[in-house]
Amino acid sequence: MEVRKDGGGESLPPSTRLHLAAAFFLPPRFTPARVRYDRRYRKLDQYRFIVWFLFLPLLVYLLFVVSPFLQAFFYSMTDWTGYSANYNFTGFENYERLWNDDKFWDAMVNSLVLVVLAPVITLALGLFIAFMLNAGGRRGRSQAVSGVFGTGFYKIVYFFPQVLSIAVVAVIWSRIYSPRSGILNEGLGSVGLDSWRQEDWLGGDLARWCVLAVLCWSFVGFYVVLFSAAMGSIPREIYEASLLDGAGRSVTFFRITFPLTWDTIRTGWIYMGIQALDSFALVNVMIPEHGMDVVPSYLFEKAFRDGQAGYATAIGVALFLVTLAFAVLMMLVGRRERIEF
């Protein structure tokens, strides 16, 4: 870009300025040639293109996404019940209460446990299974790498949970965890692990791990498919070359597959983390009212059971900040040189 002195706008004669402003709204053919060939017009043309092209979607986005977000910050500083149009501005009272609310922190700890462990477990399982499906099989005569026997079948089976609505998953699993008729207790009993049976899986301290297990189960299939696609795009020549150098399966995985799918893994990590931060549907359906909470379910209770929409909004803002921090952290931690192939 050529270097030019800025601030030229101030020395513009008013008529030119008016013309330029009008050109913003006029089709080019109605713009006088004198303005059209002005060097500033080119810049204006760019912005005009962006603004007019994106005006509608941007408006919708602002109206339905950005504006509720901003309003939330305001409502979090009120004592709004959610039932009437009346409320008082209370400043940071809700946030102060949040800070001293043990139940909120319990919910936050549960959410953070899920956010740390669910992606680790799900992605590790997903990577392992995807690797086995793509490069874990016996080597054929003509191929450097191939999946285990029945790869296509497994891929479909692993994807099954993803097809189910999360609410259905939660209902199914609460049946599985049911102490008297559920297959978990029955299964433990039938393999002689009677002492592992529980009278109540979902109401006590074990609930956190029960939710974690369901969360991982329901998402692992998605990552198997995602990582399979990422691995499928790695050129076979790289595998062949490493094979010639005598690399075994684990070396192939850590030196080739893992680095070359890193971008996908990182994206998956953020996505899974956000799923884990949410996990509202699972907790809401599976866990009894006196059992554990995660932040979204606590928010829901405060807003819709206890009629404290203002406080609930403050919880929502806290959740928003945590989500934001998580995403930023992941983007920073995972930043690496992109490998082109």
Added chain:
Amino acid sequence: MNSGPYLNRRALMGRTAAAGLFTVPAVSALTSCASGGGDDDSVEREESTDANPFGVSADAELEVVIFDGGFGDQYALDAEKIYQGSYGTVEHVKTTEIQTRLQPRMVQGDPPDVIDNSGADAMDIAALIRNEQVLDLTELLDAPSLDDPGVTVRETLMPGTIEMGQFGSDAVYRLSYAFIVYGQWYSRTALNRLEVEYPRTWDEMLAVCEKAKQQGMAGWTYAGQYPYYFNFTLYPFIGKIGGADVLRAIDNLEPNAWRHDAVKAAFEAYYELTARGYVLQGSPGLTHEESQDEWNKYNALFIPNGSWVENEARKNTPADFDMAVGPPTSLDSSDAMPFETLWASASEPFIIPADAPNVPGGLEFLRIMLGRESARNFTELVSSLSCVRGAADGLELPPGLSSAQETLAAAGDNIVIPRLPDWYRQLNNEEIGGAVAAMMAGEIEPDEAINRCQQAADATAQDDSIQKFQHV
């Protein structure tokens, strides 16, 4: 690097974001606030007559929203037919999502005229009252009843109906239409098979449970996922041992209310069931339906429940089950209240929003529902008692319901109405429920359970964000 007329994708995105930032204030000023105001377009009252005490305008429309749950909505449709015979048309809406559908309308100041505010998705009545959004129904209660102009509506109601509409003052904000009898539900067949009588004292209870245990049957089961089902028998049990004042102190969140000897005796008696292994294994993790199934399968003798259970469990109840309900077993002869004492109160609350366009119509509709014809129809349709005194007399009732009616009649005035469940739902369901759940699962001793209850009650008492109520 980017001086050409064409933009690359990255520059486009960057500028879009920048443009977005600048437009934010402008647009958010345009968007209407989530909490907007409403306009006033209420119907004028006409002159009141004996037949039309509220002065309902004959051509005004009435909008009624019915919770389409276990009771369905046919009973309301039938009452609406009667209303339409004399007055304007009724717009009937049925839904299971009361809050989801009505909360926005409450905020806008454009509510329907009558709301059956019931079910899991009901609106928080305390919040509505705090905002003065609910009509005081005193006018309805003092009006002449539909069937006999010499008797007021108030006088036709079961005891425990008006109380359920009071929130710390004389104003009555809701009319609870169904009448529920809570207690220890059992199968007469099961007791007969064991050759035992219904236990009247706790020693008898333990003896009955022991006998059941020897037959491979548990004494009790309960909905561990909803441990506040236990409160249906636990609260009246406490009231029986120590008198109704103990329960009132608990409801009023008085300091050390839970440390009363009656509470301790009741908790210890219940803990005995767990300690001696009389509770069906796995109960702590059961849902209400699962626990009712186990009970229907004769795997347990007693279940703490309310009179809706007969209808709810109908599909799985064996034909020979002969369902019945008894008052909570007494501790011993030194109890403050007699054996017949039990918890019975009205539920299925109807409210009229203060901003309702057709308030007189709403009042008249409720008056019609409280007429004998509608009340009997309700009992026949949904096999539940209604809050209208004597409305079910002479009707052919299923065994559980007729047992409930008999038990209620035997109780006479010895009825306790704990308000914790509807005044402080979170405290009742989560904290007390959680403590009782842990105790009945054998995780904590009664003393610790009582401590947890007291601490939770204290925390609620100190929490400014929770509206407080007192018995009047």
